[in-house]
Amino acid sequence: ILITNVLRRVFGIFNLTEPLYMVRDPEMAKKIAVKDFDHFVDHTGMTGASEAVENSHMLVTNTLVALRGNKWRDMRATLSPAFTGSKMRQMFTLIAECGQSMVEFYQDKTRSEGPQVVEMKELFSRFANDVIATAAFGLKVDSFKEQNNEFYTLGK
Structure with missing residues (x-):
């Protein structure tokens, strides 16, 4: 790539033999993603997600990026009303509270029991559970302090 092109x-x-456009202008990228999204439905997806649906994990193949x-x-029309700017600002506060709760749990645990080895899959499952319960359902759960709360056990 010539530097003059990148600027x-x-x-x-x-990308090997596939021609791609790279958009560097933030305003243009926003216009493509928000206002003119219906003209850009077949964007380049994640590697292996949309090309080999049968061989890919269902969770990956059904994401907005891979469809x-x-x-x-249809998926974008379904999801768009839930992710407006004002709703995202509200959700950010709730997500930050869940993150703070998680940090405080591990700080307290480290103070009382010493250094911890943490299974990251478990940590992120509990964090995601708390975020979904709070942001989507308006429920205040703490899957770190209440290890077997009903929302977490039913969501597994």
């Missing part, structure tokens, strides 16, 4: 607002590159065509359009 442009939009430039073309190749194409009408499936993408």
Whole structure:
């Protein structure tokens, strides 16, 4: 890639034999993602997600990034009302509270029991559970302090 091309607002590159446009201008990227999204339904997905649906994990293949065509359009129309700017600001506060609760739990545990070895899958499962319960359902749960709370056990 020539440096002169990289400094442009939009430039073309190749991913092996596939031509791609790279958008560097934040305002243009916002316009593509928000206002003109319906013209950009078949964007390049994650590697292996949309190309080999049968061989990919279902969770990956059904994400907005991996979907194409009408499936993408339908999913975006379904999700868009839930992720407006004001709703995201409200959710951010709730997510930050869940994160703070998690940090305080491990700080207290480390003070009382010493250094900890933490299974990250378990940690992020509990954190995601708390975020979903709080942001989507308005429930205040603490899956770190209450290890077997009903929301966590039913969500597993």
